[in-house]
């Protein structure tokens with residue numbers, strides 16, 4: 001079983017990016033367990049002075065990322081930049097390293113966002129994540145009110161979500177085949 005964790009960069013209750021991750025959970029095929037991390041709102045603002053004394057919500061985020069074989073981030077663009085929600089979550093794991101060598105997919109539920117995807121990709125790369133080619137995509141939704149049911153009714157979007165899950169599962173498999181044997 002490949003465990004894939006979704007992180008949404010939007011806290012909006014009707015977020016299309018969150019809806020897309022919920023749709024992903026519903027299309028995940030046998031052999032893939034996809035779950036959405038539901039508690040990014042409780043992660044405090046990053047402060048290096050708090051490292052070693054982190055809030056329980058930071059430990060919970062790190063543990064969930066450690067347990068995941070791969071991660072999918074779906075996030076909107078705010079003012080041509082990465083949302084504070086996702087950047088804050090990532091800042092907490094720069095030092096602890098949960099994404100190092102981990103296959104990561106990066107999705108944006110819009111084809112109009114031209115700046116944040118590349119900025120987020122660069123951040124993930126410098127953190128040591130393996131941003132997987134074929135899982136770094138704009139998903140053709142372009143409807144800021146789409147629910148998960150609406151997304152599941154868009155064949156092109158479902159095809160992208162299925163592809164991303166397959167590509168990530170393959171990256172996890174390839175990683176396990178090349179990982180050094182534990183002593």
Ligand SMILES: Cc1cc2nc3c(=O)[nH]c(=O)nc-3n(C[C@H](O)[C@H](O)[C@H](O)COP(=O)(O)O)c2cc1C
Pocket residue numbers: 010011012014015016017018075076077078079080081110112113114143144
């Ligand atoms: C503060 C703010 C800034 C935004 N800036 C951009 C932007 O620079 N580029 C863009 O394509 N969309 C921008 N948008 C539109 C969002 O991408 C769009 O509303 C998207 O649906 C939000 O994602 P969500 O539905 O997951 O919350 C912005 C929205 C907000 C609220």
